[in-house]
Amino acid sequence: QSVLTQPPSVSTAPGQKVTISCSGSSSNIGKNYVSWYQQVPGTAPKLLIYDNDKRPSGIPDRFSGSKSGTSATLGITGLQTGDEADYYCGTWDSSPSAWVFGGGTKLTVL
Amino acid sequence: QLQLQESGPGLVKPSETLSLTCTVSGGSISSSNYYWGWIRQPPGKGLEWIGSLYYGGSTYYNPSLKSRVTISLDTSKNQFSLKLSVTAADTSVYYCARHGRAAPSTWIDYWGQGTLVTVSS
Numbered sequence: 001q002s003v004l005t006q007p008p009s010v011s012t013a014p015g016q017k018v019t020i021s022c023s024g025s026s027s028n029i030g031k032n033y034v035s036w037y038q039q040v041p042g043t044a045p046k047l048l049i050y051d052n053d054k055r056p057s058g059i060p061d062r063f064s065g066s067k068s069g070t071s072a073t074l075g076i077t078g079l080q081t082g083d084e085a086d087y088y089c090g091t092w093d094s095s096p097s098a099w100v101f102g103g104g105t106k107l108t109v110l
Numbered sequence: 111q112l113q114l115q116e117s118g119p120g121l122v123k124p125s126e127t128l129s130l131t132c133t134v135s136g137g138s139i140s141s142s143n144y145y146w147g148w149i150r151q152p153p154g155k156g157l158e159w160i161g162s163l164y165y166g167g168s169t170y171y172n173p174s175l176k177s178r179v180t181i182s183l184d185t186s187k188n189q190f191s192l193k194l195s196v197t198a199a200d201t202s203v204y205y206c207a208r209h210g211r212a213a214p215s216t217w218i219d220y221w222g223q224g225t226l227v228t229v230s231s
Binding site: 050099 | 147156157158159162170171172173205210214215216217218219221222223224
């Protein structure tokens with residue numbers, strides 16, 4: 001069981017919007033910044049969002065992040081078949097001092 | 111451009127020690143600006159943080175692995191390493207990575223390509 005809870009899978013049609021939730025607690029998401037990672041099967045994860053809502057250089061603005069209380073959300077608009085991947089949230093858990101990931105969400109673009 | 115590359119044996123016997131090295135190019139691990147770490151992913155499963163360390167600073171480990179793991183830096187070779195005493199449950203793809211700032215609580219912005227380690231007799 002992961003410390004952070006994500007839906008196992010989401011699916012939607014090309015061109016649509018999707019949100020992926022990440023639920024934690026007061027010791028992790030409630031106290032620390034959240035980041036999001038995209039992992040195409042067989043490749044290393046790639047940073048999509050950091051500090052809750054910031055995008056690294058090169059990440060299109062179709063990807064967005066937000067946080068409220070002990071939950072965070074990744075949003076993706078204008079979905080493309082190339083967005084099919086596993087998505088993970090991550091943050092620091094202050095008690096104990098450890099980095100934690102969500103269990104991952106498989107995005108299918110039908 | 112920063113690059114990280116894992117290296118080490120792909121097969122380890124149970125009760126032995128897994129030893130992996132991450133070679134960093136395009137940047138110095140002795141810079142006081144970043145934490146460096148290891149993350150693993152069992153086949154078909156999610157990501158698990160193993161631990162992170164910092165030149166001249168503290169080392170943090172996953173509490174569930176702390177009794178079996180050691181992470182260290184070799185600044186002369188611009189490398190950092192992972193040692194883990196293993197069971198079959200430790201079969202995973204192992205990634206080395208860099209945190210975005212000089213704190214283990216920050217995002218992970220660079221990842222190695224990963225290396226599969228199988229634990230089997």
